[in-house]
Every structure is written in structure tokens, then in C-alpha cells.
Amino acid sequence: DIVMTQSPDSLAVSLGERATINCKSSQSLLSTSNNKYSLVWYQQRPGQPPKLLIYGASTRESGVPDRFSGSGSGTDFTLTISSLQAEDAAVYYCQHHSSVPWTFGQGTKVEI
Amino acid sequence: EVELVESGGGLAQPGGSLRLSCAGSGFTFSANWMQWVRQVPGKGLVWVSRINGDGSDTSYADSVKGRFTISRDNAKNTLYLQMNSLRAEDTAVYYCATSRSGRFDHWGQGALVTVSS
Numbered sequence: 001d002i003v004m005t006q007s008p009d010s011l012a013v014s015l016g017e018r019a020t021i022n023c024k025s026s027q028s029l030l031s032t033s034n035n036k037y038s039l040v041w042y043q044q045r046p047g048q049p050p051k052l053l054i055y056g057a058s059t060r061e062s063g064v065p066d067r068f069s070g071s072g073s074g075t076d077f078t079l080t081i082s083s084l085q086a087e088d089a090a091v092y093y094c095q096h097h098s099s100v101p102w103t104f105g106q107g108t109k110v111e112i
Numbered sequence: 113e114v115e116l117v118e119s120g121g122g123l124a125q126p127g128g129s130l131r132l133s134c135a136g137s138g139f140t141f142s143a144n145w146m147q148w149v150r151q152v153p154g155k156g157l158v159w160v161s162r163i164n165g166d167g168s169d170t171s172y173a174d175s176v177k178g179r180f181t182i183s184r185d186n187a188k189n190t191l192y193l194q195m196n197s198l199r200a201e202d203t204a205v206y207y208c209a210t211s212r213s214g215r216f217d218h219w220g221q222g223a224l225v226t227v228s229s
Binding site for chain 1: 156157158159162169170174207213214215216217219220221222
């Protein structure tokens with residue numbers, strides 16, 4: 001199984017500042033069939049289901065603010081929130097869909 | 113607007129059974145892969161199972177293989193998860209989700225399953 005490891009487990013960021021979350025996979029997530037990365041980011045606010053933010057490592061889902069961006073390649077990926085807003089306080093998860101079982105990182109809690 | 117509504121959660125005894133349902137609306141249900149993901153309150157997300165649009169292709173996490181069965185009724189726009197031989201470690205909130213190209217793009221609000229004597 002592919003293991004997804006996020007860092008840090010939590011971080012505190014001031015309003016308007018940048019937040020950076022890292023996700024490392026135990027195997028490359030590059031799909032040879034379409035040359036895209038099988039890496040997704042979700043946001044989960046307290047008491048809510050997860051919300052899709054980023055797919056293909058760097059493509060923002062429709063309606064997601066452009067302060068959210070994803071980057072990375074191979075086994076190392078990053079979610080960046082460029083200017084933190086109050087509503088961004090949440091837990092963020094990365095997930096791979098390279099092969100079954102699809103697995104998630106352990107989550108990173110972002111606090112204001 | 114896409115809506116997914118889970119039902120069927122509750123309290124079950126160890127070794128018992130429960131069946132979760134997930135009613136979908138606002139999209140072409142039969143065209144979508146569907147997933148179950150669970151989350152122990154306060155903990156992370158764990159993928160449980162998936163099923164393709166016509167129900168012919170299913171996969172399971174090792175932790176539930178042989179005990180849980182995913183199925184769907186496209187005429188009723190409903191996804192199911194039959195959970196047998198339940199264990200305390202199956203206690204979690206169970207989410208259903210639609211998926212496209214591996215990404216879970218719409219999620220239900222979740223159903224709490226508690227396994228306890």
C-alpha cells in the first residue's frame with residue numbers, strides 16, 4: 001500500500017499570512033497513462049464532510065479560491081494557502097488514487 | 113445541485129450487522145463511481161470501498177474485505193454498504209462520495225456507526 005505522510009501535523013498561521021502543508025508518498029504518483037499526478041487535497045472544517053480543493057496535484061476544483069494552490073512532483077507535494085482567511089481554519093488531507101487501496105495522509109490542522 | 117444523504121447508521125453489537133444507504137440526487141447516479149470513506153471522530157479519513165457505475169467492479173480495504181459488501185440500485189439512485197461481523201474498530205462516521213478520475217468531488221454529511229455491547 002502507498003503510505004501518505006503529511007507535515008506538519010498542525011500549524012498556527014496569522015490572518016493574511018502563508019500556510020504551507022507538505023505531503024510525501026511512499027511511491028511515485030505519476031500516472032504513466034496520462035502523465036498526471038494522482039494526488040488530491042481536501043479541506044475539512046469542524047463538523048463538516050471533506051471538501052475537494054485540488055486534484056491532479058495542482059488543478060483547483062471549480063469554485064475554490066485562488067489563494068489555494070498545489071504543487072509538487074514524484075513523491076513530494078505541497079498545498080499552499082497564500083493569504084490565510086478565518087474560514088481556512090480546518091484540517092487538510094492529501095490523498096492518492098494511484099492504486100487501490102486509496103489512502104489519505106494523517107491530516108494537518110491549520111489554526112489561526 | 114448534487115446531494116448525497118446517508119442513512120442507516122446507529123448502534124450495533126459486536127458481531128452484528130448494519131446496512132448503510134446513500135441516496136443521491138442532482139446528478140446522473142448510474143454514470144458515477146461511488147465510494148465509502150470512514151472517519152473515527154477526531155481522527156483521519158480512511159477509504160473503505162468503491163463501486164463502478166453499473167456495479168460490476170468493486171474494491172475493498174483489507175480491513176473490511178469479506179465482512180462488508182458495497183452495492184447500488186441505479187433505479188433508486190441509492191448506494192449501499194452492508195456491514196457484517198462488525199467490530200469495535202468499525203465505529204466511525206461513514207461518508208459516501210461520488211468520484212471522478214480518483215477524486216472524491218461530492219460528499220454526504222455522514223452516518224455514525226457505533227459498535228458496542
